[in-house]
Amino acid sequence: MAQIGLFSSIAFILVTISFSFIFRKQAWKALLIGSVLTLGFFMPLTLVLFLIGSGITYLIGNKIQSSFPWIGMGIGFLIGALIAYKLRESWINHISLPLENFWEKPDIWQVMGLSFFVFNAISYLMDIKRGFVSPAESFLKLTLYLIYFPTLHAGPLHRFKYLNSQFEQAKITEKSFNHGMRLILWGLFKNFVLAQRLNQLLISLKGSEIAGWWTLLIGFVFFFYIYFSFSSFIDFFQGVSEIFNIRLKDNFQKRIYFSTNRHEFWKGWHITLNEWFRDYFFYWQIKFKFWRNKPYLLLLLTYMLIGLWHGISWQYLLWGLLNGAWILLEKVWSVHKIRQDGILKQCLGIFYQIFGCSFIALVFIYPSLGDLWDKIHVTSYFPHEIWLIQRRNIFVVFMMFLLVDFYHLWSKEERIDVFLERISPWKRRLIYVQLVLSLFIFGDFSGGLNNYYLAF
Known part of the structure; x- marks a missing residue:
């Protein structure tokens, strides 16, 4: 996987530039084709799963304002897929198939950028539910937002409105x-x-x-x-x-x-992930009566979930717990306010x-x-x-x-x-x-x- 980042990036740039000459006034189509072809060549399993996920997200997004709890189904499906992948080592070993050599290839289970895909899809659905954005005009534009090649590699996490407006105006200039x-x-x-x-x-x-x-x-x-x-x-x-x-x-x-101090550190480290948990978990939960009078407990839970984002294990849970406790102690002692x-x-x-x-x-x-x-x-x-x-x-x-x-x-x-x-x-x-x-x-x-x- 180490070399994929460099070679696939060069391929993405070359393919996208080539197709941008065809789609001069709609460069977002060149970006979509470049993302699809690059993922398809280097990481075909990633492409297949993400196209399926994009289709499901698009359908749920168009129905989310109805009385049926589509938002819960959509988020449940996305989070479930992410958890299943992070726990893959525990259930792959129990799969018995004739082609054993096929399953021994480590790259077959490498799905690049799944957490970025899932978190962007959830933010898209929740923004529609809250009325911040309208559903995507087309399946292709939503797919580009979700599988845009550069953001799958390293993030950062982006809102649909932010990226979609830029895709519309994409062009190559000197x-x-x-x-x-x-x-x-x-x-x-x-x-x-x-x-x-x-x-x-x-x-x-x-x-x-x-x-x-x-x-x-x-x-x-x-x-x-x-x-x-x-x-x-x-x-x-x-x-x-x-x-x-x-x-x-x-x-x-x-x-x-x-x-x-730790408060200052978390304001500037992995900024978009912290903003995502703030906007789509902490602020969402603090509205409920149970959490309203327990903001510190909710903050601790938020950091524990950030820890589990890295992997579902006791060590990552502990890492999140330690970070949350560190932040809370600084708040209690007002460490972050010391000049x-x-x-x-x-x-x-x-x-x-x-x-x-x-x-x-x-x-x-x-x-x-x-x-x-x-x-x-x-x-x-x-x-x-x-x-x-x-x-x-x-x-x-x-x-x-x-x-x-x-x-x-x-x-x-x-x-x-x-x-x-x-x-x-x-x-x-x-x-x-x-x-x-x-x-x-x-x-x-x-x-x-x-x-x-x-x-x-």
Whole structure:
């Protein structure tokens, strides 16, 4: 699956550009054909299931305002499909079929972007029920919204109204192409130079005899690996969309890795997923009398569901519970209201946030809580040979991280493609050269284009 992200993206761009010459005034049709053909070639099972799901969503959306409880049936079907897929390992083993070799192929059960598909479909149905949008004019336009290739790979989650209006005005211009290529270059740089190298360091640490509180170092490296892996895919596919003049939402605030508390962190991490749970679960439930006087309990439940979104297991449930409890404790102690106006306070806040984040990140890494406990409760030990093996890798990661952080500071609130257009041409070209040279000199291409969040 690692190489699919890069090769399929190139295929999507080429196919869509080719068909855009045929559908000059209706470029959304080229986007639909590009998505269908790309998914059909690289992930046929994904395409078949999503076309069926799109058809069911379209039919329910057109009937949702009737007295029959179509909304409940639609959401139940979508959530049920997502749960069944996340629990696939427990029921696939009980299937007995003659063609056993067929079921041994791991890719046959890989359905890319199912959670993004399901959550977008639910938001579409609930927005119709609430009167925020009208049902899609055609099955094809709804299908494009649900199977649009760039958003299936990495999100972010979008409302139907937001994307559909952009699909209607999609076109390729010199400006949109330049913006798209800048974002693609930025995403490739972050993935191959930082995410891949951090992954190599993570693998080395996990395979070592590190123990005790030194195990937090694994969580620390994992946190930064997740950030650069996921955010680089967002940048990359924002660039793919930008080529066709479609602006996907940002999913991370800049310098989110230097948050001073957990409240600030969750405001800028996986933004669209948090907004989805806020709008379609928390606000929906808080209207009921049972939850009205229990907002903190509902908030805790919301974070537990966010944990289960990553996978239906006790470890992810615990991860969500820990995050929810952390947020609630900060609310009770008003930690998020403390002004971080001094360098010392900021440094202490950053240390506090990263320490806690590294600790709960360990839940993702170890297959069971028992394994995690066995690692932590023993005498602390750090294998110094890690430094000898990984010293060049660590140096490159550190220097490239400083470079990324410098660009984040320099560009302020602007997206990198907009920032590059604003600065002078010679500075822009110098940055291009630096990114390309860093990519080819320091890039680790051994693992393909890596996106950890494809697993969810």
